[in-house]
Amino acid sequence: MSGKRDIYLVIGGSGFLGRHVVEALLARGDSVSVFDIVQRHHDVPFYSGDISEEEQVSDALRKSGATCIIHTASPLHGLDDPALYWKVNVDGTQAVINAAVANGVPKLVYTSSAGVVFDGSDLIDVDERIPGPEKAMDPYNESKAKAEEIVLAANGKGGLYTVALRPAGIFGPGDRQMIAGLFQVWQRGQSHIQLGDNTNLFDWTYVGNCAYAHLLAADRLIPTSEKDALRVKDELDIALPP
Template identity: 45%
Template sequence: MATRIRPSSKRCAVIGGSGFLGRHLVEKLLEKGYTVTVFDIRQSYELPGVAFHVGDLCDKQALLTALQDVSLVFHCASPAPASDDRALFQKVNVDGTRIVIQACQERGVQKLVLTSSASVVFEGTDIKDGKEELPYAKKPIDYYTETKIQQEKLVLEACDKDKGFLTVAIRPHGIFGPQDPQLVPILVDTARRGKMKFIIGDGSNLVDFTFVENVVHGHILAAEHLKPDSPLCGKAYHITNDEPVRFWDFMSQVLVGLGYDAPRYHLPYQLVYGIALLLWLVALLLRPLVRIKPTFTPMRVALAGTHHYYSCARAKEDMGYRPPVSLKEGITRTVESYPHLRKGV
């Protein structure tokens, strides 16, 4: 009887490796001596030694091909939270994740690290120093969050020490950094249209923003500490910069760094939230006739006007996590990476 050769622990696959977080993760894994395969719906770059597989997450055969001889899988594929395509969230975050788990199990993958989100416990009200023990949101703030909750449950419940399949979920919050196609470009576009003059609420609300390299560091630490006798098995971990900052101070630092004015006029939080809720309901009612996409959604108002920051104590204790890049340095490096978005350019 032939002996089955276990894949090398340094052979890994990054599902969603063409995205913002995925590319940073791939580059750091290569630095650390891993052999990396990327599976994504598109290929956005080339790197020596990286094998790219272009395919649909719901195509199990394509996944099985990409996961040949792989022992570790990072699953960070997800539509952008700003999307309003409910069917796409369901397909990628839930149906696709279910197929990822099946493909991993069939290929004998030993570890699966999921990129989840700290928003899985957020309902639009204040969270201060939130722990992982907080219950999942009963009323998620959007469909992205609703499907991320389902996704995280699927991955963590699939953990099976007896069968040699270990899983862990990383919950980052407010990822930013060079090459980010979302936060900074959207912020600058809003400023250029003259819509970044107002602060929602009194401006005192603290939020976690996490530099992308710190998120990558948390993923790799989790993978390397994920063993049958470790506390990581089937658990979720918050990964942040561990430096809560006033939401509007962070936005102002990025804007001013790029030459734009910081917002300075205050609007009452409850008033803005009420207007956003009304506009959202109107858009929902009119959807069969006309498609309206309000700029201010209840989710965006809640994210901008409430406290939501999380404890990294569990990650510190169980895997020795410490953010390598400070918030100040992360903002500086991010601003410097967008010379083309400076005012006047």
């Protein structure tokens, strides 16, 4: 970690998770701006734009002076629009990478999804080493997997360092999907249906913890010295490449 503090641009910062990332950054005194297609809050500088328009991302990077991008943007899961998922998640994420390199931004944290390794069968005690399925569950997860792949492939190239996180279900204040989905199940009278024998498990993460994980990932993305790298290794118990 360098002594100099990063300046953050949260892409998708008007969304559920993105907003919590913004609040976590503000709470520790960091400088943060938001890039999104909609504006829902007015307490930080806001750049209106679509990530699939590289010049709009570049413009926001130049104006905000960002040194770290936290990219949480995506269309919601469950839409019947494969082309939109590809345009935003794959082409848009590529545009974010291009804009970051073009503007000398050294850090990119990407919000992927646990769904990129889910094929419908049980996944018990797995970690990030598990390979993705041959066929994605749906177009959303296919696009998230491809986006994650290009984010990780961009690591260390053109002065950009990248990391991707894979949250499973996220819950907490500001959620527009999970509770709404459960409510619709009740409204449709579907609550008498049970899948399995009532022992199915699913991972959920509180949104504040998920946001905090993004900050930690950003903080540790570029170890600046061997000593620093060893400390990170000790703390996180991760294997560093030789």
